[in-house]
Amino acid sequence: MSPASHQTKSSNNNIAGSEDALLAVSGIGFDYENAPILDGVRLSVDRGEFVALVGPSGCGKSTLLNLISGVLEAREGSINTNGLIGRTERLGNVSYMQQKDLLLPWRTVAENSRLGLELNGVGKAESIERVGKLAELFGIADVLDQMPWQLSGGMRQRVALLRAVMPDNPVLLLDEPFGALDAITRRSLQQWLLNVLDTANKAVVLVTHDVDEAILLADRILVMAPDPGRIIADIKVNVEAGTEASDISMSPEFNQIRASILDLLSHQEFVR
Numbered sequence: 001m002s003p004a005s006h007q008t009k010s011s012n013n014n015i016a017g018s019e020d021a022l023l024a025v026s027g028i029g030f031d032y033e034n035a036p037i038l039d040g041v042r043l044s045v046d047r048g049e050f051v052a053l054v055g056p057s058g059c060g061k062s063t064l065l066n067l068i069s070g071v072l073e074a075r076e077g078s079i080n081t082n083g084l085i086g087r088t089e090r091l092g093n094v095s096y097m098q099q100k101d102l103l104l105p106w107r108t109v110a111e112n113s114r115l116g117l118e119l120n121g122v123g124k125a126e127s128i129e130r131v132g133k134l135a136e137l138f139g140i141a142d143v144l145d146q147m148p149w150q151l152s153g154g155m156r157q158r159v160a161l162l163r164a165v166m167p168d169n170p171v172l173l174l175d176e177p178f179g180a181l182d183a184i185t186r187r188s189l190q191q192w193l194l195n196v197l198d199t200a201n202k203a204v205v206l207v208t209h210d211v212d213e214a215i216l217l218a219d220r221i222l223v224m225a226p227d228p229g230r231i232i233a234d235i236k237v238n239v240e241a242g243t244e245a246s247d248i249s250m251s252p253e254f255n256q257i258r259a260s261i262l263d264l265l266s267h268q269e270f271v272r
Contacts, residue, residue: 011171022047022170022203023039023068028077029228030063036228041077043222043231045203047170052218054205054261060229061207065173068205070097083171092119095169095202099176101160105150109159110135110144116167130166137196154185161193165200172197174206178213190216211261215254223264233264 012114021044030038040061041161045051053061064073068079070090095116113135114127122130135141138158148156157177164172177193189205190213197204208214214221215237225231245266 004251020047021045023081023099023205024078024080025064025068026078026080028064028067028079029075030060030067030072031159038067038171039228039230041229041231043234045205046170047203048201050204050206050217050219052208052214052221053224054208054211054221054265055216055224055229056209056226057209059224061224062175063229065205065207066174068171069094069173080139082138092167094170094171094173095167096173097160097164097175097177099179100146101156101158103156103163105148107146107148109140109146109148109151110199112148112159112240113144113162113166116163120167127166128252130160134162152185153181154189157181157189158192161196165196165202170202171202172202172204173202177206179209186213193217197219203230211258211265214261215257221257221261223261230254236258246266 012201017185023043023045025041025043028038028041029036041060041064053064055061063072065076067074068081068090070092073087078085079090081094084093084104104115107115110128110131113131114122114124114216117127125269131144132141135144138156138161140155143151143155148159151159161177178189181189194217208215218237220221221235221237222231223235224230225232235257
């Protein structure tokens with residue numbers, strides 16, 4: 001894939017989306033110890049759409065994911081994930097993969113992979129069968145009997161992602177999933193992630209500090225600003241199917257989008 005063009009919308013249009021949106025966030029506000037962290041955040045993500053959130057540290061990107069997943073409760077506004085509106089409804093029904101893989105060290109790769117299914121009440125025999133069907137696609141079929149400590153960082157992230165997608169929740173949240181990996185492994189897993197999610201038909205939200213990663217992976221990039229956290233731009237990335245990721249970063253379109261985002265970020269107040 002390679003970007004063909006882009007456009008920037010005002011933050012007031014972030015909620016604009018189809019009636020089939022799997023995720024709709026409207027007017028979300030959140031405070032921590034009486035300090036506003038997020039204010040008036042609005043966005044929507046359609047089925048099969050990949051959206052990236054970029055912005056300076058402290059602007060509330062991870063907090064927003066915690067609100068969507070149901071870990072935190074908003075001060076105001078509403079969050080709808082495929083018809084689930086209440087915070088407790090969303091808990092367990094939104095897939096969430098964080099930067100740390102959080103694999104349980106006492107469980108094998110196979111046992112870690114089916115954890116989400118077990119928590120949702122799926123029987124052992126069925127969960128084993130479902131993990132086995134996807135293990136080849138995720139490149140972990142040969143390590144299902146190994147322990148997490150035996151795996152490389154990249155393989156651990158593959159296992160963590162399989163565990164996140166196994167419950168087949170319609171919304172998938174990714175918080176810096178490759179941030180701790182070296183550059184070569186990270187680029188390889190970025191392309192792999194695109195291939196894995198290509199037919200998943202989920203609404204995906206990625207938080208990243210890496211502008212290049214956002215352009216490579218996302219259909220749209222939402223730029224956030226701090227004090228309080230809010231979305232200031234919605235940048236659409238049009239891509240041509242079939243182009244290798246290595247060709248994207250060399251294109252004039254890629255560099256134009258990158259320059260636009262970096263210009264927006266450079267004008268933000270980074271210090272609270």
